[in-house]
Amino acid sequence: MSENTGLAPPKSPPIRLTREIVNAGFKQRVNELSGQHMDACYQCGNCSSGCPLAQEMDILPSRVMRLVQLGQSDDIINGGTIWICASCFQCTVRCPKGIDIQAVMDALRQIAMEEGVDHFGPDQISPELAASVPQPGLVGVYRKLAT
Amino acid sequence: MKRIGVFVCHCGINIAETVDVKRVAEEALKMDGVAYAQDYIYMCSEPGQALVREKIKEEKLDAVIIAACSPNLHESTFRTAAEEAGLNPWQCEIANIREQCSWVHSDREKATSKAINIVGTIVQKTRLNESLEPIPVSITKKALVIGGGIAGIQAALDIADSGYKVILVEKESSIGGHMAQLSETFPTLDCSQCILTPKMVAAGKHPNIELMTYSEIEEVSGYVGNFKVRIRRKAAFVDWSKCNGCGLCMEKCPSKVSSVFDRELAKHGAIYVPFPQAVPNKPVIDKDSCIYFKSGKCRLCEKVCEIGAIDFEQEDRFVEEEVGAIITATGFETLPVADLAEYGAGDVPDVIDGLAFERLLSASGPTVGEVRRPSDGTIPKEIVFVQCAGSRDPERYKPYCSKICCMYTTKHALLYKHRVHDGQPYIFYIDIRTGGKGYEEFYHNAEEEEGIIYLRGKVAKIFRDGDKTVVWGTDTLTGRNIEIAADLVVLATAMIPKDSTAELVKKLRIQTGPNGFLSEAHPKLRPVESINSGFYIAGAAQGPKDIPETVAQASAAACKVISLFSRDHLEQDPAIAWVDEDLCGSCRICISVCPYDAREFDEEKGIVIVNEALCEGCGSCVAACACGATQQRNLSDSQIKSMVTASLGGG
Numbered sequence: 050m051s052e053n054t055g056l057a058p059p060k061s062p063p064i065r066l067t068r069e070i071v072n073a074g075f076k077q078r079v080n081e082l083s084g085q086h087m088d089a090c091y092q093c094g095n096c097s098s099g100c101p102l103a104q105e106m107d108i109l110p111s112r113v114m115r116l117v118q119l120g121q122s123d124d125i126i127n128g129g130t131i132w133i134c135a136s137c138f139q140c141t142v143r144c145p146k147g148i149d150i151q152a153v154m155d156a157l158r159q160i161a162m163e164e165g166v167d168h169f170g171p172d173q174i175s176p177e178l179a180a181s182v183p184q185p186g187l188v189g190v191y192r193k194l195a196t
Numbered sequence: 197m198k199r200i201g202v203f204v205c206h207c208g209i210n211i212a213e214t215v216d217v218k219r220v221a222e223e224a225l226k227m228d229g230v231a232y233a234q235d236y237i238y239m240c241s242e243p244g245q246a247l248v249r250e251k252i253k254e255e256k257l258d259a260v261i262i263a264a265c266s267p268n269l270h271e272s273t274f275r276t277a278a279e280e281a282g283l284n285p286w287q288c289e290i291a292n293i294r295e296q297c298s299w300v301h302s303d304r305e306k307a308t309s310k311a312i313n314i315v316g317t318i319v320q321k322t323r324l325n326e327s328l329e330p331i332p333v334s335i336t337k338k339a340l341v342i343g344g345g346i347a348g349i350q351a352a353l354d355i356a357d358s359g360y361k362v363i364l365v366e367k368e369s370s371i372g373g374h375m376a377q378l379s380e381t382f383p384t385l386d387c388s389q390c391i392l393t394p395k396m397v398a399a400g401k402h403p404n405i406e407l408m409t410y411s412e413i414e415e416v417s418g419y420v421g422n423f424k425v426r427i428r429r430k431a432a433f434v435d436w437s438k439c440n441g442c443g444l445c446m447e448k449c450p451s452k453v454s455s456v457f458d459r460e461l462a463k464h465g466a467i468y469v470p471f472p473q474a475v476p477n478k479p480v481i482d483k484d485s486c487i488y489f490k491s492g493k494c495r496l497c498e499k500v501c502e503i504g505a506i507d508f509e510q511e512d513r514f515v516e517e518e519v520g521a522i523i524t525a526t527g528f529e530t531l532p533v534a535d536l537a538e539y540g541a542g543d544v545p546d547v548i549d550g551l552a553f554e555r556l557l558s559a560s561g562p563t564v565g566e567v568r569r570p571s572d573g574t575i576p577k578e579i580v581f582v583q584c585a586g587s588r589d590p591e592r593y594k595p596y597c598s599k600i601c602c603m604y605t606t607k608h609a610l611l612y613k614h615r616v617h618d619g620q621p622y623i624f625y626i627d628i629r630t631g632g633k634g635y636e637e638f639y640h641n642a643e644e645e646e647g648i649i650y651l652r653g654k655v656a657k658i659f660r661d662g663d664k665t666v667v668w669g670t671d672t673l674t675g676r677n678i679e680i681a682a683d684l685v686v687l688a689t690a691m692i693p694k695d696s697t698a699e700l701v702k703k704l705r706i707q708t709g710p711n712g713f714l715s716e717a718h719p720k721l722r723p724v725e726s727i728n729s730g731f732y733i734a735g736a737a738q739g740p741k742d743i744p745e746t747v748a749q750a751s752a753a754a755c756k757v758i759s760l761f762s763r764d765h766l767e768q769d770p771a772i773a774w775v776d777e778d779l780c781g782s783c784r785i786c787i788s789v790c791p792y793d794a795r796e797f798d799e800e801k802g803i804v805i806v807n808e809a810l811c812e813g814c815g816s817c818v819a820a821c822a823c824g825a826t827q828q829r830n831l832s833d834s835q836i837k838s839m840v841t842a843s844l845g846g847g
């Protein structure tokens with residue numbers, strides 16, 4: 050998981066945009082996997098405003114959308130947002146452009162797993178925590194993270 | 197003594213919230229000469245006006261005072277109401293207790309006593325008001341339109357179609373303005389030339405329109421309905437009455453000049469027409485670059501011109517015209533790239549402005565519509581558009597939004613994408629403003645379907661690195677800075693008024709605002725009139741605007757002119773200056789202070805008279821006249837004295 054707590058701004062070197070970066074790979078793959086059209090997002094921010102887990106995220110959902118538009122995968126794939134997302138669909142029902150953001154989150158999780166990025170695993174749960182969390186909750190989490 | 201009626205308006209709560217209107221009416225009734233007083237919720241409503249009419253008759257009133265909003269708004273409404281009830285309109289006065297009282301105060305007690313005071317002064321004025329008759333003024337039913345862009349063309353056509361004569365004066369050799377330079381136009385992408393040329397031709401052929409291109413206004417005198425205009429017809433060094441537009445001279449001319457029309461992306465001869473569809477399609481010789489004018493040798497054009505139309509001896513001519521109304525439609529230009537230091541000040545290759553990009557996109561442009569960058573003629577694959585270049589920058593450049601560049605930049609990126617399929621356009625913006633019919637949809641389509649990358653942030657710096665032009669910007673939506681090594685950069689430079697407008701408005705004596713655009717008489721309700729009667733404004737000369745708005749405004753201005761011309765004569769307000777001939781010492785100080793040139797020395801009478809048609813009743817000469825010979829009707833010295841006394845609490 051990302052080290053970033055969201056308290057300090059991430060270091061941000063300039064993004065060097067080229068037509069290859071914009072058009073190759075990442076955005077198209079997200080489009081394919083999610084069945085959504087990333088360029089349709091006009092950055093209104095409604096998905097972030099309504100997200101019940103936004104305060105836990107290092108990158109807000111609308112900014113996730115934006116980074117995908119610019120072909121910037123690193124921060125998303127290595128960050129926590131896609132794992133914090135509870136697939137609650139609040140964003141999807143609110144989006145004025147009809148984008149299924151939850152499906153985008155799903156697609157991003159899949160890409161992260163394909164790339165073998167270390168994400169939330171059983172060994173990261175301390176025995177004390179495991180004891181305090183109800184079993185169906187743990188099962189639910191693994192089911193989601195395994196799709 | 198006159199019987200005066202006072203009507204105090206609540207203006208909903210606009211006045212009544214701050215001013216105790218009932219008390220104002222009660223106090224008014226105690227004033228000398230006031231025979232009747234009442235308050236009412238909306239005086240300007242029909243029942244309010246009916247009340248005035250009714251009471252004039254019932255109470256046998258000789259004069260009425262409406263204590264309400266500014267006379268600019270409703271003076272004529274109430275004067276008409278008073279006239280309908282049999283009063284002379286100049287026996288109706290307005291006491292402004294809104295703009296000058298309730299709106300600017302909050303203390304109810306003090307505001308109420310000020311309102312009573314204002315009413316008191318107007319009562320004093322009204323007691324001594326004379327009944328006046330409007331001064332009839334004749335009208336020359338012929339219009340002058342200055343500027344032959346789409347605004348001027350549309351206005352001229354509308355006036356001409358309704359049967360009145362129009363003179364259309366254009367500074368360049370052809371009409372058309374900037375619209376002639378554009379490729380395709382947002383939001384429907386129709387070809388600019390294709391929709392403009394028919395209108396240019398119609399203006400050129402209309403029996404009621406006299407085109408005077410390559411001409412400028414020298415001097416304007418007179419007043420609404422009766423202007424005298426002196427026009428300079430610049431020497432073209434070609435006899436247009438002979439020239440048949442064959443173009444041989446232009447082919448042979450050995451001199452090469454950068455084309456202003458093509459934004460310096462192409463060259464033409466010293467003898468040229470700015471573009472092939474020009475109206476009239478007649479060439480002019482640019483004296484500064486003609487070899488003959490510089491060295492006395494050449495005259496090639498003269499040799500090839502079989503009909504002998506070339507005339508090196510031609511000189512500027514002057515014509516005098518009489519017109520009744522003047523529309524100013526002198527359009528805009530764009531902030532020079534050279535003014536924008538952080539964007540290379542015009543010294544970085546491949547940084548061009550929007551109009552230059554229009555020429556690159558245009559099928560009749562220097563590259564026949566292929567997007568090729570100026571430095572080496574290659575097709576740019578990474579292209580950056582920079583919006584708000586000089587706009588919305590109150591510290592360094594222009595504070596206002598140029599309004600059209602959001603839309604044309606999206607258009608540019610879209611047209612580029614249509615021509616260079618594997619190219620990538622980026623647009624840096626602060627906000628995207630698409631307030632027009634079909635505009636938001638146009639932008640959304642570009643963003644969603646055309647692969648244009650919009651980056652939210654102002655560009656800080658543009659510089660050259662090898663054969664790339666590097667753009668440093670930011671994207672506040674990711675919180676990351678952006679660097680793009682571009683092949684071509686297009687700046688959406690601020691729209692500014694045409695440089696010659698400043699000089700022209702001095703000749704016309706009309707006003708401009710802080711940024712040099714023409715001022716309208718009222719920003720909402722009189723958008724196409726100048727404050728000075730008889731002057732109308734249209735198009736980008738009034739403020740940044742696109743073609744649909746320009747055309748709408750031009751037709752509106754034409755409509756105002758047509759309505760003026762539909763009258764038999766004009767009525768001038770008689771509440772102006774007059775001279776007591778026995779008192780005038782002919783010192784002529786009044787002539788020097790009058791801003792409207794309304795005072796002139798009458799040789800026969802040996803005194804200085806008032807030209808009633810020109811006098812706007814500003815009172816400057818009245819104040820200046822040392823002999824007390826000049827007085828203002830219904831604002832005589834004795835009226836002013838009693839008003840001052842009343843305002844100081846005397847009576």
Ligand SMILES: Cc1cc2nc3c(=O)[nH]c(=O)nc-3n(C[C@H](O)[C@H](O)[C@H](O)COP(=O)(O)OP(=O)(O)OC[C@H]3O[C@@H](n4cnc5c(N)ncnc54)[C@H](O)[C@@H]3O)c2cc1C
Binds near residue numbers: 375
């Ligand atoms: C890059 C760019 C792209 C654009 N694209 C679009 C588009 O796609 N769609 C759209 O709707 N709008 C577009 N516009 C806006 C459009 O160009 C203007 O709305 C329109 O040209 C305004 O017309 P106008 O007649 O008021 O001014 P102008 O076109 O400037 O015409 C004014 C005329 O007056 C003449 N003149 C000036 N001073 C004098 C003088 N003192 N005496 C005599 N004549 C004088 C000038 O020579 C000129 O011919 C674009 C503008 C730019 C800069």
Ligand code: SF4
Binds near residue numbers: 099102110134141
């Ligand atoms: S689906 Fe995920 S991103 Fe969308 S609102 Fe729910 S938690 Fe937030």
Ligand code: SF4
Binds near residue numbers: 094096148150
């Ligand atoms: S709600 Fe939809 S359009 Fe708005 S920022 Fe989120 S994804 Fe984009």
Ligand code: SF4
Binds near residue numbers: 449467481493
């Ligand atoms: S005389 Fe002047 S305009 Fe004529 S051909 Fe020579 S350079 Fe050109």
Ligand code: SF4
Binds near residue numbers: 583585603688
């Ligand atoms: S129209 Fe758009 S680009 Fe032009 S100044 Fe306004 S906001 Fe900036």
